[in-house]
Amino acid sequence: MEFKDFIQKLSSVIRAGGSTDKFTRSIFEAILTEEGQSILDEYAQSSYKSFYNGNTSIRKISQKINAYIDPMEFSEYINGFPDAVAGTLSTVFSADIPDITPCNAAEKLADLFVSIITEAAGSKNKSAEKPLPPIIMDAEHGIAPDLAEYQDGVLFLQGIKQDPDEYVSPFKHYLEKAVSYYSTKKTLLYAEKPHPFYELYVCNDVKYHKYRITGAKDTKPEITISDATIEKLEAESKYIIIEGIGGVGKSMFLTHLFLSSSQTSKYSGIVPLFLSLKDYKDTTDNMVDFIWKSVCEYDSEISRKDIIGALQNKELVLLLDGFDEIQSSVRESFQSDLEAFIKSYNGNTIIMTSRPIYDSFVSFAKFSVFDIMPLTKIQALTLIDKLEFWDEAAKKSFMEALDNKLYSSHLQFASNPLLLTIMLMTYSSFGEVPAKMHVFYSKAYETMARLHDASKGSFKRPLHTNLTPEEFSGYFAEFCARTYRDEILEFDERSFNAYMSKVLRGTSAESKGIAPHDFLLDLTNNLCIMYREGSTYYFIHRSFQEYFAAVHFSSEYDAKLTRIGDFFEGMKNRNYSDKTFDMMYDMIPDKIERFIFLPFLKKIISEYSQNGKDEYWEFLEDQYPYINYEEGEIGDIYLLSPQSFLYKTIVKFKGLDYSYRIDSVKWPSQIYDLPTQNWVRVYSEFAEDEAFLNYPDPMNIDESILYDTMLIPEEQLPYQYDCYFGTPDKTGLMIEVEIYELRKYAYKYREIRKCMEEPEFPLMLEYQEVKEYYKKLKEKTEKEDASDDLFDD
Structure with a gap:
């Protein structure tokens, strides 16, 4: 398509008056990064008018701006118009882009505009030229008849001249330097001297996470992968989250994928990039910007054009390490950036690691979740x-x-x-x-x-601080508690000193002249609880921060424990694997019950009881606002869990959790009057609308493609599915019981309410036992307060 046709069709929909030269320039501005905007100042208004009319070729301007185009920018520009505009654009461009729809119009037009500029520039990115498979030969024998004669099939070119124009990947130096960096590791045992990676690594198995706490559509058959490689993972999904608890080896697993894939990159043409998500900040513009800056740490010669070209040609595997280490304030914007990135550059494999996250990755609809399994x-x-x-x-x-x-x-x-x-x-x-x-x-x-x-x-040795290990741990525990509260996992020397100075203020350590830097030296050189990379310091593992934070919280005076309980109750971004509160409870169980559990239960139970006979329903709406009834075979399991962290902790520690019995409840037939979600079994290849574009003729579908099936909600069935395969059979259903609706329309749902008010109904039983625990805890505390005896016998 010529640029003049593209710009004039766009103009018919979104120009809204205005001059053609200003409109044309605005379209160029919309696809350029900030670095490329100044190039547009080199051209006069008459030039843009000539570009619009087709009187002047865009070849020269395309050659100048080609390194600065970003389709994501243009997609965002189109999406900025009202929704109706996308529908009109899809109609206007339907002959040029057969698969354009109102939903994908922004991405499709961005791809088209990129191809127009690239072709006009006459400089197709060389990264599209895949290296040929290696030819094994020498000058004397020609093509080797038996590859086994040579060491692992190494390329022999004795006497053969290399082609001086042979394509060299722009990522060659990146891979060399990154492989050199990641091929050795410092660990707890080898803190002073790095050791070869594979001398201290065993690959965990990974297992497809079939069941999710939320209702995300991701229902492939359960599968376990041993000795994982990128190729094995790609066979299951292009977008994968590797989920695992702290210390299970997620970063090591990703390092293994990077090193093993790097060995074959020269021949496959696929480039793995190891990217640490702890570097994703609120100052990061977008995913392309993040990738480029991360890669430039190893090779400053790589340009954004190299990155974008490789993404457009689907040549990259992005290994994103530590989603849970992104600061909570930035996490939402990262998710939006990643979603926009996938739309603009779909087809590049993304493998991301994370600790378990509270919302169970519900926003990552395209991602399959694999658990990294514990070591056998x-x-x-x-x-x-x-x-x-x-x-x-x-x-x-x-x-x-x-x-x-x-x-x-x-x-x-x-x-x-x-x-x-x-x-x-x-x-x-x-x-x-x-x-x-x-x-x-x-x-x-x-x-x-x-x-x-x-x-x-x-053997015993002195610390730089000249403190005993016991004295040192007291100061470090407060440091960990402060940084845990602020969700800080990494430090430069300045930020470390700022936190530690607050800890030392007014203490005997400060009066002795012990400086924050002395603690940093001990933590990195002597204790090896922290380590340094460049100018940044990290915990050897965040579980140490959690343990020492628990030590500090448990040592606080009694009255402050209630505030500590409020802090844990109000934490916004909680990892399921976080054991801080659990360890604190193990350290001081009686104090936790008296100064955290008792005030909390007093507050919520008094609030519930104010509602009289609705007390129990107030509790349900507060802690269990939705209950799910499942029947038959469905693709997701919804685990019932309380809304409150402290309430959930109380029923767990005291053995009062009865929510797991909800699946055995015999509901009245009125349950079927509630909103119902039906599930159907479909061919996995055709669970998404896009799949049908690859098979326009149903008669040409290979039977082997239909061996793999999956379960999806009926409302997510692609509209073409019935035409191709007929209506699929229903396999099961899920009904959501919303407490608010049961309370609002109490008479209408009287049968369901009666069932839920039975003494043996799991949540009624749980609530009554929690109230009984609260009553006994209150009596015990009052008795202790009233006694003058040292021992309450």
């Missing part, structure tokens, strides 16, 4: 066997104990690579591994405080 016993033993440890006898003894008993008795620790390493260190020091998590971390800290390095074993 064989994998745990293999990992320990690989590690170079300073005490071989202790290592051998630990492996025997792990094989015989410890793996099963301490599964939570032994199946987690980080905690397993700490287990080895603790076992070598104490000859045992504590079962409680907070005791485990306490012993681990004691071990690390007396650890020199892997060659010298354990």
Whole structure:
């Protein structure tokens, strides 16, 4: 399509008066990054008018701006018009873009505009030229008849001259430097000297996360992948989230994918990019900007044009590490940026890691979620066997104990690579591994405080601060509590000093002249609880921040514990794997019950009871506003969970959680009067509208494509599906019971309400037992307050 046709068709819909030269310039502005805008000043108004009329070719201006085009910018420009405009544009451009619709008009027009500029510039991006498969030959024998004669099929070109114009990937130097960086790792055992990656790594299995807490449409058959590669993951989905608890090895897993894929990049033409999401800030403009700046850390010669060209040619695999490490204030904008990015550059594989997140990734509709599995016993033993440890006898003894008993008795620790390493260190020091998590971390800290390095074993040594390990931990615990509250996981020296200065203010450490920098030296060089990359400092693992935060919170005076409870109740971005409160409860259970649980229950139960006979329904609407009834086979399971963190914690710790029994309730037939979602089984390939564009003739569909099926809600069935395959059978249904509706129309839903008011109904039973627990806790506290005795016998 010629530019004049493109601009004139656009003009017929969105110009709204105005001169042709100003309109033409505005269209160029809409697709350029900020860096390219100044180029447009080089052209006069008459030039833009000539571009519009087709009297002047856009070849020269296209050559100048080609490095600065960004289709996402143009998509956002089109989406800025009223919704009706997209419909009109899809009609006007239907002959040029057969698959254009009002929903995808912005992205399709952006792609068309990019192709017009690229073709006019006469400079197709060379990244589109895939390298040919390697030819194995030498000057004497020609083509090698047997590849096994050569070392792993290495390319032999003895006496053969290289083509001086042979294409060289713009990512060549990036891969060389990034591979060099990631091929060695510093770990807890090797804090002073990095070790080769594969000498301390065992690949976890990953399992498709079939069941989600929310209703996101993602219902492929359950599958487990061993010895994962990018190719194996891509066979399941182009967009994947690898979810796992802290220390299970998510970053190491992504590093493995990067290193293994980099080895084949030269021949596959696919380039993996390892991108750390903790660097995604509120100052980041968009995903392309983030990718470009991340890659430039390893090769400053790479341009945005190289990035955009590779994205347009679907040549990149984006390995995004640590979604949960994006600051909560930025997380929403990242999700919007990522969604817009996928629309503009679909087809590039994205694999993202994260701890479990509260909303279970409901906003990532295109992503399949895989759990990174805990280490099996064989994998745990293999990992320990690989590690170079300073005490071989202790290592051998630990492996025997792990094989015989410890793996099963301490599964939570032994199946987690980080905690397993700490287990080895603790076992070598104490000859045992504590079962409680907070005791485990306490012993681990004691071990690390007396650890020199892997060659010298354990002995007591002074810290830069000249504090004892016990004194040091008190200050560090407050530092961790402050940074935990602020969701800070990384520091430069200035921000570290700012936090630590607040901790030291007015203390004996400050009067002794101990500076924040002394703590930083101890944490990185002696204790190895933190490490440095460039000018940034990180916790060796965030679980240490959680443990020490729990230590500080548990040491606070009693009256302040209530405020600490309010803080945990109000946390906006909570990871399911966060164990801070759990460890704090284990440390001081009686105080937690008295100063956190009791005030909380007093507040909510008094509020419920004010509603008289509606007390129970007030509780339901507050804690369980939606209950789901499922029948037959559906693709998602909806787990019933209270809205309040403290309430959920109370019923968990005190064994009062009855919500899991909700699936066994025999509901009255009136349940079917509520809004119902039907589920159907469909061919997986045709679960999305876009799939039908690839198969315009149903007669040409290979039967093998129809082997794989999946479940989706009936309302999400593509409109073409019935025409191709007939109406699919219903497999099950889901009914949402909304408490607000049951209260508003009490008489209409009297049968359902009667069922839910039965004494044995799970949530009625739970509420009554929570009230009874509150009553006994209140009586116990009043008795203690009234007694003058040291012991309440």
